[in-house]
Structure formats: C-alpha cells, structure tokens
Amino acid sequence: MGISMGPNQYGKAEVRLVTVDRSTPRHSIKDLNVSSALRGDLDAVHLTGDNGNCLPTDTQKNTVYAFAKEQPVGEIEDFALRLGRHFVSTAEGITGARVLIDEYAWQRIPVEGTGHDHSFSRAHDEKRTTAVTIDGDQAHVVSGLKDLVVLKSTGSEFWGYPKDEYTTLPETTDRILSTAVTARWRYLHTDVDWAKSFESVRATMLEAFATTHSLALQQSLHAMGKAALEAHPEVAEVRLSLPNKHHFLVDLKPFGLENDNEVFFAADRPYGLIEGVVRRDDVPEAPMAWYSTAEF
Ligand SMILES: O=c1[nH]c(=O)c2[nH]c(=O)[nH]c2[nH]1
Structure with missing residues (x-):
C-alpha cells in the first residue's frame, strides 16, 4: 500500500502586531493579526524530520515584527505582499506563501474637536482583511x-x-x-x-x-x-x-x-x-x- 504526503503548508498563525507611529505628537496606531504559511519542498521534514528547508515558524513571527520596524506597515495588502515575497525569495526550498492579515479598527477618543492625540477606542467589531498568496512569481490579493x-x-x-x-x-x-x-x-x-x-x-x-x-x-x-x-x-x-x-x-x-x-x-x-x-x-x-x- 502506497502512502504519500499530500498538500501541506506551515507557518505562524495569529501574530498580534500593534505599531505606533510616533513621528509627531499626534500618534497613529495599527492593530493587526498576521498569519503566514509557507509551501514548497517540504517532503523531507514530513518524511524524515530533516528540517533543512523548514524556516521555523518562530522566525516567520520575528520577520513580521522586524518588517514592521524597518518600514512603515502601510496598507495591509502591501505589508502581506512584502512578507510573502520575502519568504519565497529568501527561504531555501520555499516556493509559495500565504499571508493573511486582519486589521482592527481604532478611532481617536473625541476630546475637544479633532480627537485625542494618543488615546483611542476600538471603533467596532468589523475587521478589514487581506489574504495574499505568492505562488512562484505570481501574486494573488x-x-x-x-x-x-x-x-x-x-x-x-x-x-x-x-x-x-x-x-x-x-x-x-x-x-x-x-x-x-x-x-x-x-x-x-x-x-x-x-x-x-x-x-x-x-x-x-x-x-x-x-x-x-x-x-x-x-x-x-x-x-x-x-x-x-x-x-x-x-x-x-x-x-x-x-x-x-x-x-x-x-x-x-x-x-x-x-x-x-x-x-x-x-x-x-x-x-x-x-x-x-x-x-x-x-x-x-x-x-x-x-x-x-x-x-x-
Ligand atoms: O432570506 C431568506 N432566505 C432563506 O433561504 C430563508 N429561509 C428562512 O427560513 N428564512 C429565510 N430568509
């Protein structure tokens, strides 16, 4: 009886990332839930536990935080594209990536007209979402x-x-x-x-x-x-x-x-x-x- 490994992916789910833009006294914040998953030549890790192509999920999580510091996060689609393309272009044996981001909505607490500079309330339950798939040199948003x-x-x-x-x-x-x-x-x-x-x-x-x-x-x-x-x-x-x-x-x-x-x-x-x-x-x-x- 032949048994083989079917489709698979692995990554870090639900990395909670909050950034504060402190470039002026009027701060702005971004509140994201980021999940990454990688695909590619991953037979060895499943069949023999050879981790040679297995970029740790911990590294994927750290990459999210480091990227958020190196460049402003910007729109969630751009951030997801940056992360996905990075994994596929730098990780050995990785040919595809999926990055899912949910963005939570915050609004300024209304204090004297224009809202407070650095105090916020969660606006509502609604989340803005993106699911970016990198498949070789193709990108889907x-x-x-x-x-x-x-x-x-x-x-x-x-x-x-x-x-x-x-x-x-x-x-x-x-x-x-x-x-x-x-x-x-x-x-x-x-x-x-x-x-x-x-x-x-x-x-x-x-x-x-x-x-x-x-x-x-x-x-x-x-x-x-x-x-x-x-x-x-x-x-x-x-x-x-x-x-x-x-x-x-x-x-x-x-x-x-x-x-x-x-x-x-x-x-x-x-x-x-x-x-x-x-x-x-x-x-x-x-x-x-x-x-x-x-x-x-
Ligand atoms: O808009 C509706 N669609 C349905 O299919 C359905 N079925 C039901 O019990 N109520 C409703 N309402």
Whole structure:
C-alpha cells in the first residue's frame, strides 16, 4: 500500500502586531493579526524530520515584527505582499506563501474637536482583511471585511417558498433583515490603491444592501456582489457569507397588545447562512487565491 504526503503548508498563525507611529505628537496606531504559511519542498521534514528547508515558524513571527520596524506597515495588502515575497525569495526550498492579515479598527477618543492625540477606542467589531498568496512569481490579493453588522427595519420580504409537513415559518411581506457581512474580493492585479478600493467596495455593497428591496437574503447577496463588480473593474469576483440574523416578532396578545412589527426577539442561533460567489464571466478562476481561506 502506497502512502504519500499530500498538500501541506506551515507557518505562524495569529501574530498580534500593534505599531505606533510616533513621528509627531499626534500618534497613529495599527492593530493587526498576521498569519503566514509557507509551501514548497517540504517532503523531507514530513518524511524524515530533516528540517533543512523548514524556516521555523518562530522566525516567520520575528520577520513580521522586524518588517514592521524597518518600514512603515502601510496598507495591509502591501505589508502581506512584502512578507510573502520575502519568504519565497529568501527561504531555501520555499516556493509559495500565504499571508493573511486582519486589521482592527481604532478611532481617536473625541476630546475637544479633532480627537485625542494618543488615546483611542476600538471603533467596532468589523475587521478589514487581506489574504495574499505568492505562488512562484505570481501574486494573488483577496481583500475583504468581516463582521460588518447591518440591518434594514423594512424593505424585506420572504414568501413563495415550498411548504411541507415540517414548515411552520409564516410568509411575510415586511420583516427585519439583518446580517453580519463577511466579504472577500479578488483583485485582478496588484497595481491598486488598496485603501481607496477597500472604502469604495465597502460603500458600494452597503448601498446595495440598503437600496435593494429584498425578497430573500440571497437576492441581497447577489445585488451586493454585482454592484461591487460593476463599480470596480480591478475586482474579478466577490465571495459573500451572510448569516441571517433572525428577528422574530414577539407575541404580545397575552398582554392584550397588538404587535405591529415593532417589538422583536433578536435570536443569536441558529441562523440561516447564505453564501455565494458573484463573478465576472470573462475572467478565469484562480483557485490558488482562495486556498485555505475559511469562508465559502
Ligand atoms: O432570506 C431568506 N432566505 C432563506 O433561504 C430563508 N429561509 C428562512 O427560513 N428564512 C429565510 N430568509
């Protein structure tokens, strides 16, 4: 019976990096969670424990911190590209790298107008993300966001679905629609103003969520992805993962009260999970770009 080593990668997961730009008394901070993973000629370490090509995960972690000191971190996409290209061009036997970065949002504590110089509060749960894959001399950038919580208090319906002996859900022409958006979008190239593109894709998807009169969260998903692609020629495809954060009408009849779509119970689980890819027909797929990102 033949047994061989299949695809593999290894690296340091979740390196927590915080940088303070102290070049003026008005500090700015960056707060990142960086994971690196390397691929290549790694049969020997798996088969015999020969570590000749095994750049330690500890070294990968140290590289993140050293790079953050040697040059300003800048946009997460640029930092991930720098790290990934460094590993592939300098580590013996390493031909591919994956660098995942989540960025936490901080804002200045509002003190006298413009905000405090060196005191911050975490803005919200939302994270900006990137997943950079270096494959030989090719680079893929998949950027995105996680945990962007949105809600429409009307403009959402759900009816016309099949009914069987287990169906209890009442049809509705007016419900709350709420989700925590996880979105990832793949860029066609790396010549991109990352911050500007991020803000614009995010704003476009939010606008589509707000202005789509939704007959299903699936329809909103498609509208959000389509709007992002239409407005951003630099983007090849958008993947969305949308938990349906159910809001159930509370029965107030026992108290002699009518509930006219005003009082809801916000359930946290279970939740519907609506996921999909919206893509351009004329762009080839790039499975390498998505390898090992957790979402659909
Ligand atoms: O927008 C929705 N899509 C569904 O597939 C679904 N299923 C369900 O129970 N409620 C909803 N809502």
